Amino acid sequence: MSDRTPNTPILPPAMLGILGGGQLGCMFTVAAKTMGYQVTVLDPDPNAPAARFADEHLCAAFDDQAALEKMAANCAAITTEFENVNANSMKWLAQSTFVSPRGECVEIAQDRIREKTFFRDAGLPTAxxxxxxxxxxxxxxxxxxxxxxxxxxxxxxxxxxxxxxxxxxxxxxxxxxxxxxxxxxxxMMPLKTEVSAIVTRSVSGDCAVFPVSENHHFEGILDVSIVPANVTDAVKTSAAAAAKTVASSLGYVGVLAIEFFVLADDSLVVNEMAPRPHNSGHYTLDATTVSQFQQQVRAMCGLPPGDATLLKPVAMVNLLGDVWPGAGTADCKEPDWSSMMSEPSGFLHLYGKKEARVARKMGHYNLLGSNANDVAAKVAALRDELLTAAGRPRPLA
Known part of the structure; x- marks a missing residue:
């Protein structure tokens, strides 16, 4: 085992590692670099977005033994950007360095049968x-x-x-x-809406929960997140408490997202969890005191969670390849971002992926304002403007 324990804070300029170099890995890498750390990314894609910012990109499979040995030797702590990474690799790495979250937690999230059973055994309501x-x-x-x-x-x-x-x-x-x-x-339950709660749990068990997000999907993909959510305070409190319960029951260290269904009677049922930062938490990059990616860094380094206070109402819209004219073809063109960029309280985040394809997550856009529903309507209108320009207008609801 490593002589560095999670109770010993890992400070800059230590080397941190992440399994996965997609958009979540990219935003983690930017956060870690801004905080003064070095970053090693393991991802088999030579064009992985995170590779643009990392100190080292190990272009290899997630179970490549030579790459894992290099990470174990060089990284003071290691995390992951997604749950479908090789959990056995994470458990192997944990023999010589601190891994957050534990591979055992990721294994539960990888399998819906184990996940649902875990929720039920933890005393949480499920469908x-x-x-x-x-x-x-x-x-x-x-x-x-x-x-x-x-x-x-x-x-x-x-x-x-x-x-x-x-x-x-x-x-x-x-x-x-x-x-x-x-x-x-x-x-199938009588669904009123969907919400998510993102909790950060430290090595000492301290928890911080970001404001609950109300999530709207289109064809199975998250479309718009609204914060504060249009649910009762009781629902928000229950969601935050349930997120803490899951994290504590798992002995979890890191950022954990829990998705819930809000039923017609305002009761909650747990849907699923993601052992990492989550798409519905991208609003934290611009609208909270600390972002979910800074929290990810803090947790894996044995530091207490940062302040998760909401600074201003916000809506986040996903930008899929659908808004790129000619997506998936040789004639693909960059969208005209002028409308989004002209908003004084709007923040465009593009992931740097080489190829735009329909339904592929290419970026997101946060808009802050005095009323969350107003900015949600605005971001949807801006998104629809891009879809129309790309020749893919959405049907009216």
Whole structure:
């Protein structure tokens, strides 16, 4: 084991490591560099966005032993940008350096069956769910779970690997379409809205929760986040408390996002978690005292969480490849950002990805104002302006 323990603060200019160099890894790297740290990024993509800012880019697979050995030798602490990284690699790294979050936490988030079971065992409310790993698992009273959503247990994100089903026949067909892989059947609930709470937990167990975000999706991908959320104070308090419960139950160190369904009666059910900074927390880059990426750095370095106070109401809109004219073709062109850039309280964040494709996350835009709903309407209008210019106007709701 390393002689550096999480209780010993790791200070600049120490080398930090991150598994993954996409947009989350990029924003982490910028935060760490701004705070005075050095950063090593492990990512097999030679054009990984984080590589532009990192001190070292190990262009190798996440289970490449030589690359892992180099990280273990050079990095005072290591984190991850996404949950589908190799958890065994994280556990191996933890033998010689501090890894935040632990590979065991990531393993739970990688598998919906384990995740849902964990929530239930922690005493948190979930929608009724059925684990389906073999055909005999379907020989139960399915009325408890239908109509529902069949979700693959692993590797599903942004609406992928999910099928809505109303009857047993539709369920069987959907399971076959998903190649009879391990799945969770989750009962559809009377949904009012969706919210998320992002908690930072330190090595000493101190927690700080960012203001709860109200999230709206389009075709399974997060579209707009609104803060403060349009929910009651009781819902916000319950979401923050549940996030702390999850983090504490896991013995978690780092930034953890918990997504919730708010039901018609204003009760909450836990949907899923992400053991990392989250798309719905990108508003923190401009609207809170400390960002979720600075919190990620602080947690992995054994420092207390920063102040997560909201400075001003904000709305965040995702910018997908859809707003690039000619996305996915040789004729792809950069959008005209003049309207967004002309807003005095607007902040454009582009991820530096080499190729724009439809439905690919290419950036986001934060707009601050005196009223969150007003700025949410404004960011949606600015996004729609870009979609129209790209020849992809959205249908009217």
């Amino acid at each position: 009724p769910f059925l684990a389906i790993e073999k055909a005999s698992d379907l020989e139960v009273d399915l009325s408890l779970y239908l109509p529902g959503i069949l979700k693959t247990a692993r590797m599903g994100y942004d609406g992928k690997g999910q099928v809505r089903v109303k009857t047993k026949e539709e369920l069987l067909t959907a399971w076959q379409q998903l190649k009879e892989t391990a799945c969770v059947l989750e009962k």
